[in-house]
Amino acid sequence: MYKIAIVDDSEINLALFSALVVKLGDCRPEAFQESLKGLAWCSKNEPDLVIVDYMMPEMDGIEWIKRLRAVAGREEVPILMITANDGRGVRHEALQIGATDFLTKPVDRIEFSARVRNMLNLGSSRKKLADKASWLAEEVKKATAAIHAREQELLFRMSRAAEFRDPETGAHIQRMAHYSQLIADRLGWSAEDQDLILRAAPMHDIGKIGIPDHILLKPGALTREEFETMKTHAALGYELLKGSESAILQTAASIALSHHEKFDGSGYPSGLVGDAIPLFGRVVTVADVFDALTSERPYKKAWPVERAQALLRESAGTHFDPTCVDAFMSCWDDVLTICERYQDAETPRR
Amino acid sequence: MSSSTLYNRAEALERLDGDEELFGSLAELFVAESAGYCRALEAALVAADVAALCREAHTTKSMLATFSYEAGRVVAMELERRTAGGSLDGADALTAQLIAAVKVLADELAKELA
Numbered sequence: 467m468y469k470i471a472i473v474d475d476s477e478i479n480l481a482l483f484s485a486l487v488v489k490l491g492d493c494r495p496e497a498f499q500e501s502l503k504g505l506a507w508c509s510k511n512e513p514d515l516v517i518v519d520y521m522m523p524e525m526d527g528i529e530w531i532k533r534l535r536a537v538a539g540r541e542e543v544p545i546l547m548i549t550a551n552d553g554r555g556v557r558h559e560a561l562q563i564g565a566t567d568f569l570t571k572p573v574d575r576i577e578f579s580a581r582v583r584n585m586l587n588l589g590s591s592r593k594k595l596a597d598k599a600s601w602l603a604e605e606v607k608k609a610t611a612a613i614h615a616r617e618q619e620l621l622f623r624m625s626r627a628a629e630f631r632d633p634e635t636g637a638h639i640q641r642m643a644h645y646s647q648l649i650a651d652r653l654g655w656s657a658e659d660q661d662l663i664l665r666a667a668p669m670h671d672i673g674k675i676g677i678p679d680h681i682l683l684k685p686g687a688l689t690r691e692e693f694e695t696m697k698t699h700a701a702l703g704y705e706l707l708k709g710s711e712s713a714i715l716q717t718a719a720s721i722a723l724s725h726h727e728k729f730d731g732s733g734y735p736s737g738l739v740g741d742a743i744p745l746f747g748r749v750v751t752v753a754d755v756f757d758a759l760t761s762e763r764p765y766k767k768a769w770p771v772e773r774a775q776a777l778l779r780e781s782a783g784t785h786f787d788p789t790c791v792d793a794f795m796s797c798w799d800d801v802l803t804i805c806e807r808y809q810d811a812e813t814p815r816r
Numbered sequence: 817m818s819s820s821t822l823y824n825r826a827e828a829l830e831r832l833d834g835d836e837e838l839f840g841s842l843a844e845l846f847v848a849e850s851a852g853y854c855r856a857l858e859a860a861l862v863a864a865d866v867a868a869l870c871r872e873a874h875t876t877k878s879m880l881a882t883f884s885y886e887a888g889r890v891v892a893m894e895l896e897r898r899t900a901g902g903s904l905d906g907a908d909a910l911t912a913q914l915i916a917a918v919k920v921l922a923d924e925l926a927k928e929l930a
Contacts, residue, residue: 476875478845478882485838521874550878572881575833 468493468586473504474519483517486578501530509537514589516545520556528559535564542592544585617712625668628675638757640808643667645753648800652793666717667750670725673703685764697734700726717746725750730784748787752794822924824884843925846879850922854915861911869907870899876914888917
């Protein structure tokens with residue numbers, strides 16, 4: 467049932483238009499003799515069509531249409547203005563402010579019915595188009611979410627593949643990623659960037675896939691030559707991840723390449739100094755080193771967190787970006803919570 | 817129904833697609849409301865409210881046109897035209913004529929409804 471609002475100060479016109487609307491069969495009239503009441507109703511309800519008189523005492527039809535068009539969601543409602551042979555100027559002004567069509571008094575039933583039916587059809591078509599656009603937008607959203615989910619799964623599996631060859635554990639990956647997010651939060655990053663670092667950080671060591679087992683899994687200290695080979699994992703990870711259109715992979719590539727750079731320029735592979743090191747890399751470096759220190763490895767015991775905390779402080783400005791260290795220290799309770807939450811089954815911590 | 821010579825009943829009815837019942841309802845409303853139209857016209861004239869008089873003339877014109885009462889509609893149109901220009905010149909006489917026209921049509925319709 468179509469809802470048709472009729473606004474006219476004349477009771478006879480209201481009766482006439484209401485009767486003609488009822489005769490259409492599938493329409494229900496809502497008649498208003500007071501223009502303000504009609505405006506209030508049309509603002510709360512969504513009419514399929516509005517019929518409004520031009521000459522009314524409280525405000526004329528032009529002003530009435532202007533006010534209705536200003537209501538959110540009423541920009542497209544078809545409006546039929548009833549005029550009594552008013553001049554062209556009135557019609558032009560009405561069209562400019564949003565009247566859809568006109569009808570001249572005295573109203574002829576056949577013309578009225580045809581005009582109203584056409585306008586209702588126009589409104590229905592417009593709604594169908596809007597619904598289709600909305601449906602399409604929803605489908606695009608779903609497809610994008612599916613692609614995003616597949617991307618996440620692939621990234622997760624890539625990280626897992628690296629873990630299979632790396633003595634470092636899945637829990638380490640989880641902790642350092644969450645530490646990175648904590649730092650990003652304290653640095654005032656947007657929620658999107660925090661999410662980006664959380665998802666990209668786990669791939670920081672993916673280049674270790676390309677390091678021979680006898681070096682990667684060696685329990686003791688590496689020789690100078692072996693260490694040089696080990697250092698190539700940063701560039702290898704970058705080569706593996708670079709060139710993607712995915713923001714996560716782009717970020718992961720940057721992190722892989724820069725997470726062994728040091729603030730004073732003594733790191734590798736490029737010896738970058740200070741702000742020349744990508745910020746994502748500077749953040750991950752703090753998180754990664756802290757967790758490496760506090761984790762047990764085949765060649766060392768886990769450091770107490772207080773000792774690792776002290777080393778971070780001492781190395782702020784040399785190894786680490788001091789701003790990132792400050793951010794990390796400023797959320798120490800959260801650091802400990804993450805440390806507790808992501809535990810390796812056989813390596814009790816602290 | 818009688819065939820009035822005052823207004824063009826056939827034309828008015830044709831616009832309503834021959835719906836006698838609807839015509840009767842509108843006629844009843846006009847009869848009931850006619851005194852109100854006359855009062856509004858008089859009040860606007862007495863107050864020398866040219867905008868209100870113009871609006872009332874416009875409304876009355878539309879009512880008279882609904883019943884195809886051409887002679888009355890022409891008077892209303894003239895009153896509206898003059899007052900729309902902001903002038904009350906000749907408004908006394910035109911208002912009186914228009915009020916008389918409204919009363920005549922109301923009497924005629926009332927007779928038909930009786």
